[in-house]
Amino acid sequence: MSPMMDDTAPAPQYSEGALIPNIDQKGDNPITIRLTDRERDSGLTDPATLQQLLYAYHRDGFVVLDNAIPDELTDKLYDRIVADTDIYIGKSFQQWNQGEATKNVSVVPPLSRDWLMREFYANVHMMRVIEHLLGPQPELRFLNSNVALPGATGRQAVHSDVNHAFPPIPFGIVVNTYLQDSGPENGVTEIWCGSHDAYGRDEQQVQKESGWIRKECIQAQAKVRKPVQPRVRKGSMLFRDLRLWHAGMPNRGEKARVMLAIDYFAAWYKCPMRLKLPSSAKSKVESWGISTVGIEWVDGEIDHLDQPFFLNMTQDPEMYIKQTPKGVEDWRARATGKYEFDKGIPSDQNWWTPE
Template sequence: MSPFAVTPPAEMIQAQNKAETVPDYVGIVPISDKERDGGFTNRETLQKCLEYFHRDGMVVITNAIPEHLVDKMNDMMIAESKALEERGDVHFHQGKSTRNMSVCPPMTEEWMMPEFWVNQHVMDVTEQIIGSKPDLSFARSNVCLPHATGRQAVHADGPSDVLRFTYMVIANVFLCDVTPENGATELWLGTHSLNAPEHHVSEDLGWIKKSSLIERARVRPPIQCSQPKGSICIRDVRMWHSGMPNLTDTYRIMTSYIYTPPWWNTHMFLTLPKDVKDHVEKWNRVTVKAEYVDEFDNKSSPFVVNMSQKREHTMVNNGVNGMKYLHNDKKFSPGEPREITKDYYWTPEDAA
C-alpha cells in the first residue's frame, strides 16, 4: 500500500454541523472471501472504508477474519474471563456496575494470531490514515459480563488537548455477534472532528459535558450498531462513545489494539514474554513497542496506557490496585466527578 495518509475532504468536516446532510448509520464495509483469503484489500473497498472513517471517525469491516479463528479466540477469552472474575483482581472500566472488564488476551505464539493483531485489511486502512508501519503499543480485551446494571459516561479515549487530525487508531475485533442487548457500544458519530477542551468535564478526564452532549444530539444523536462476529471496528481515538450494559446471559468480548504513527513517539508499551519476540518481529507492517520479560502471566500482567505525548502521563494498572503513574508511583486521581449519573450521558428525554 502507498505510505501516504489520506486527509478528509473539507466538505466532510463542514457537514458535521448540518443535520440535514449527516446520515444516522454506521458505515459497514464487507470484505469479500476473495480479499480475505487472498490477503489483499481492493481499491473500492479501501476507498469506502476511508470515506466512512473520515466522515464518522470510525468504520466497521465485516468478514475480516476466518470464523473458526474467531470462535477459537472467543472460547479461550470466555474461559480466561471467568477465571479472572472468580479471582476478583480485575480492572473494571468506570466501575463495577458496568461489569465492563479489562482482560489481557493470551500472549503466546499460538494465540497472538496476525489475523487479530496485524489484520491485513486493518493495516491497509490504517496506513492510509496515519502512515506506513505504525507502532503497535497496546493490546487488551473488553469483556462485557452478563447482567450489568450500569453504563459508562460518554467519553473520548484521548485527552482534550490533542491534535486536530487522526493520530491514533484503535481496532476492536468482535468475537461474537454484537447487539444493543449484549452491550453494543453507544457511538457518537462524527465527534472525532469536535473533540476539544471545551467539551470535556476536566483536562484529565475524557468524560464529555452534558451541555455538549445535548448540543451534539440535536445534530446527530448517538446510536448502537449490531455487528456480526469477526467484524472489526477501526476507530479514531478522539470519537465520543460509551460502554453499554450487557443485559443477556452470555459474554460479549472484543479484543483491542492501538496503532500510532512513529512520529507520535508513543510512551505506551506492551509487556510480553521473551519467547514471542521472534514471532512478533516477523510482523513487517508494524513496529511492536514491547518490554520482554522472562516470567509472564497474562492473568496478572499490568498494562501501560498513555494517550498523550507527555511522558509523565504514562500510567500502569495492575487489576484492583488501580491506575498509578509509571514514573512517579503516584496513584492516578483525576478528581470529581466519579459517580456516573445522567449528567454524563444523554437520553431521548434530553431532547425535549
C-alpha cells in the first residue's frame, strides 16, 4: 500500500532541500489535513499528505484526516448504529462508560458481510498512515463504536486507554471515524495533544488499575498545551495513539453523536485480543490486504448487539476486561470476586481547571 502520486498532482516545490507540502492543512492543536476529492476517489495518497500526517502524529500523538469517506456511507452507518443503540442499552450486561451521567456507551457496529465496509475498517489512506507508524502487517484486533447520547449531566475523567506497562513507542492506534459533524456542542472528544509521551506510566496514573490521570499532571500539561475539543466533519478519521490522554464529553445536542473505534496493533507487539467476525465475510476482509491474525472467524452470523464489551490492549492474555451483569470484570474481580473496575465518579480532580 505504498503511497503514489498520479499525473494530475501539482508539481512539487522545495525550500533548502525540503519538500513544501502543497496540501489543505489547518489548525495546530490538533492538525487537520483534508484529502482532495482526487486523492479520496482514486485511493492514491500524495506523498506530501502522508508526510504531514506522519509529522503531526509523531509530534502530537493525534491527527485528523478529513474527507476520508463519502457522506452517503457515513449517513447509512450512522442511522444503523443509532437504531441499534436503542436496543443495546437495554441489555443486562450494558455499562455506561464512567457512569450513567456521561450517557456514553460502546456499541458494536453490525458485523455482517454487507456492513463490513472497507472504507471504514481498512480505508486505503488510513492503512498507509498506520503501516508507516506501526510497521508492516499491522493487526486489526478491535472494532467498536462510541455513542454519546443527549441528556448527559457529566463528563469523563481525563484518561489514557492503556494502564499497563506499555512500551514508550507507538504500538497501537485507534482510528475514530465520526459519522456526523461534531464539535463541543454534541460531545466531540476532549484531546490532549502531546500527552502521549509527556509522562511515564507510573508518574501520570492515579492508580495502576486505572488509566485516569493525576490532577497535578493534568494541571502541568495544560500549561504546555491546553486540551481541545476539535471541530470535525463527518467522514473524518482521527488517528489517536493509545497512550494519549482524552475524555468523553457531554452531548448537549438533540441527536446521538457516533464515532467508530477501530484498533490496529503492531505485529511485533503480539496483542492477545481477538476480534470475532463471521466466516461469510472472510474472503471480503482478506481481499483488503490487511493482517487477519487477530480475527477469529465464526460460523453463522454474529448478533453484534449480544456481544458484551471485551478489551485487552496489554501483551498478557490474562489481563482482559469484559462487561457482565455484575459490572466490568477485570483481573481483580477474577481474583477476589469484587467488581471494582471504573467505579470512581469523575470530579474536577479528574480534569483541567484553569488556575
